[in-house]
Amino acid sequence: MTTTSSPDATKPKGGARVGIQRFGAFLSGMVMPNISAFIAWGLITAFFIETGWTPVPQLGGFPGPDGTEYTGLVGPMIIYLLPLLLANMGGRLVYDTRGGVVGTIATVGVIVGTDIPMFLGAMVMGPLAAYLMKQVDRIWEGKIKAGFEMLVNNFSAGILAGIMAIVGYFAFGPAVEWISNVLEAGVDWLxxxxxxxxxxxxxxxGKILFLNNAINHGVFTPLGTQQAAEEGKSILFLIEANPGPGLGLLLAFAIFGVGMARASAPGAIIIQFFGGIHEIYFPYVLMKPLTVLAVIAGGMTGVATNVLFDSGLRAPAAPGSIIAVLIQTANDSYLGVVLSVVLSATVSFIIASIILRASRKKDLERENAGDLSAAIAQTEANKGKESSVLGGLQAEGVAAGGALVEEGERAAFEHKPIHTIVFACDAGMGSSAMGATVLRNKIKKAGIDSVKVTNQSIANLKDDVDLVITHQDLTDRAKLQSPSALHVSVENFMNSPKYDEVVHMLQSEGVR
Known part of the structure; x- marks a missing residue:
């Protein structure tokens, strides 16, 4: 557990990994809030195009029986709606509503100036236009005479947005189209x-180190959507979202793991495979780093299977649940997609099992009370409620293993009252939402009503919260966003024994 108790504490230095994580989080911040729009487009495509499940010319955009041409929903959504949603969100992340408006207008020029869906262009032009608007506003900040604020603000935004739209049409759009074509050619070459x-x-x-958003949302989703628009499906949507490698790894831990890992793996399987929250298996790999070979081999097997069967999805599967994957699978791809999941899970399971079996004896010797406590927390979280029997076991584990929070950390908690707790991760969904639910239930059961527990993305953190809980690999970024807050690092949002310590500290402060 890592905490910081003073706003004057030295700010953590960002490193290459933190920088990539922040970039990935920004991309994720643009894509994830709009993922429902991608899913809607994928479902409309699956049902209503000419080769869909229930073809409808007016909706699918193909000639009707009488030869009438229809625009449909599929084309306008992918050409205009989806890129503009991305641009608006990117602009809002940089400069709130004003940035969103300017970024959206500027992106129209990029869209109209090209012949392909402009996802990459939207993800660049939206934030760029918003950033320029922010800099322009700083030029005359505090210098506008009273009564002219609205006039200056509206005209400056309109003029800049118009200029950026023209630049996007003649210069930026063609450049991004060229880059997009190069990337697509690279994928085709591979x-x-x-x-x-x-x-x-x-x-x-990259997934294990929380760097996957930069790859997935920065490259695979834009290129995959463009490829799906042209060919009706894309293999790129399955490279990162395939739940097979994680399933195989967790099955190996459930059978050959020890202590906490073995006890918690069955519940983690349900969350990972059906819920699509892949972060749940990351701590297992970090616990046994050599098992990364298992998920790499599983991932390669899944991709190879989809290449062999020419299978793919119509739209992104988000989250990476087997349910979402099957819903978005193209009509001619079910065999390949199902086999890719099954075979990737099998390969991952075999390799992880060999690794775990080879070190099982040493792992059994190292098992201690701390592992027991973490396993109990995971079991309760997976069960959805606390158990008095497991609680007794946890008390014994704490007694044997000593205090969970060191004195210095205890002092940090006591430094100021805690009224707001935020769980933060890259996207602000998934694992952080689960962790927030676990702690919220514990606080509620303790009779504490005045503490608000929420979850959000690290990129949206403000320096107005009391306590921030993050995965240990993301804490440095969270400290940059909220330097005045107390920070708690956990290895796993679902099974951290530190949550009980947080509740105890709140009770010791007299919070109700």
């Missing part, structure tokens, strides 16, 4: 040489 499975060597470790 596929033609049967080398696409090698991408898993970067993707799977």
């Amino acid at each position: 596929i033609s040489l049967s080398l696409l499975p090698l991408v898993s060597i970067l993707v799977e470790p």
